[in-house]
């Protein structure tokens with residue numbers, strides 16, 4: 363069977379960017395919004411993709427607009443309450459509070475990816491089900507171009523296909539985006555603008571796997587010595603050496619009934635990736651973590667799942683030069699506009715926790731530009747639905763369908779592309795330089811990084827007119843764009859080079875005279 367529907371907006375991908383974009387467009391008055399998501403549900407638990415997000419001030423621009431920040435806070439552990447317990451190989455422990463170095467920083471919130479995506483989906487279900495429809499277990503399998511129209515072909519779980527002909531297609535389908543890849547195929551004879559450009563980083567290529575642990579698991583044989591859900595843990599192994607030493611990293615979790623996830627991140631040639639059977643993994647973990655009562659913590663079935671899992675690899679930092687494409691005049695309902703948001707156009711290892719925040723900022727900026735370029739006839743007209751739970755002072759948004767909304771896609775998309783592109787380029791550079799050595803790949807490099815970080819920190823405190831803190835700290839200031847952060851960081855690097863050069867010249871001069 364092949365059903366064809368005319369839809370105003372089709373969004374491919376129901377992750378943070380996709381559901382965030384659907385809510386943002388619904389708030390702007392778009393009515394016929396379809397989200398296609400290949401996973402079975404919003405809160406679907408995939409052990410190896412069960413990482414935690416830290417939604418910072420940048421990501422909160424969108425949750426503020428959507429009126430969801432207080433619900434986000436209820437579901438999360440705030441960064442102001444982030445405590446880390448280090449458990450050494452002999453079982454001794456040290457708990458410390460994560461220092462908040464930047465007082466201007468907004469409280470950030472830690473929660474599992476599934477909980478955040480579920481929060482967005484719940485908002486759709488409760489308040490926007492008249493304008494947004496989410497199809498789960500539905501994969502976009504092909505996009506065809508028919509002159510100025512695009513046909514989106516989606517495969518349902520029962521093998522049936524649906525075809526959509528949207529006015530606006532939003533690609534929020536992550537790193538292997540079918541939307542971007544299709545645009546690349548169509549454009550490649552003319553340019554390679556929709557191809558991802560890749561940049562090296564010392565953390566890309568690292569492998570990761572996740573062990574699922576029970577909620578409040580025992581930390582020792584002592585009765586009542588249980589892990590606290592809101593506490594982060596770093597559990598060091600007794601095994602030493604580059605290919606054997608390992609660490610379990612657990613991020614804090616508000617919901618004490620949810621399982622804990624322990625991340626294992628290490629080099630591709632580490633021994634743990636060679637273990638193929640349940641027995642091999644059990645033996646390795648017992649040797650590595652004698653301080654933990656492993657039999658009580660990890661069920662044999664979980665070890666078997668872990669052994670069988672392929673795990674994942676940190677991606678190479680990459681971005682795409684083009685973010686949008688227009689055929690015809692979509693604002694006059696003739697033709698199609700395509701925009702790409704989130705990981706579909708910028709993807710990188712999780713070193714600086716900006717994956718989700720940059721994706722949410724994309725959506726926020728897109729709405730700002732839609733508001734700025736909307737035709738004056740539409741401004742402030744129609745039923746204003748911003749009041750529904752909104753926490754921000756955003757531009758007035760209108761109800762009504764697309765014709766009433768009068769979002770001028772032909773103006774907004776090129777403007778979005780020209781404004782966002784420099785930030786995306788800067789973000790990828792920041793990922794390369796900010797904290798790629800945090801996974802103990804090279805102790806010398808890590809020490810050098812620490813020296814650089816603390817050096818800049820101290821200098822910026824004493825001579826704030828000349829030096830800025832390290833980019834890893836600057837990123838936490840959501841009021842600065844990624845381009846501004848990179849510029850401040852580069853300026854400090856230049857000053858350090860000039861001063862270093864002057865010191866060397868003075869020493870040489872003294873030596874020679």
Ligand SMILES: Cc1cc2nc3c(=O)[nH]c(=O)nc-3n(C[C@H](O)[C@H](O)[C@H](O)COP(=O)(O)OP(=O)(O)OC[C@H]3O[C@@H](n4cnc5c(N)ncnc54)[C@H](O)[C@@H]3O)c2cc1C
Pocket residue numbers: 374375376377378379380398399400401413414415416500501502503534535536537538539540570674676703704705706712715716717718719721
């Ligand atoms: C190991 C790891 C750890 C990470 N840790 C962090 C972290 O700590 N902090 C952080 O901010 N970010 C982290 N990230 C990055 C973060 O997950 C992404 O940047 C973020 O999820 C981007 O959101 P998105 O909506 O753009 O894409 P995604 O979250 O990738 O969502 C894309 C969605 O599209 C769906 N989809 C794809 N193709 C199709 C199709 N053809 N049809 C239908 N649906 C489709 C997918 O199922 C998925 O749900 C991490 C990434 C990895 C790999």
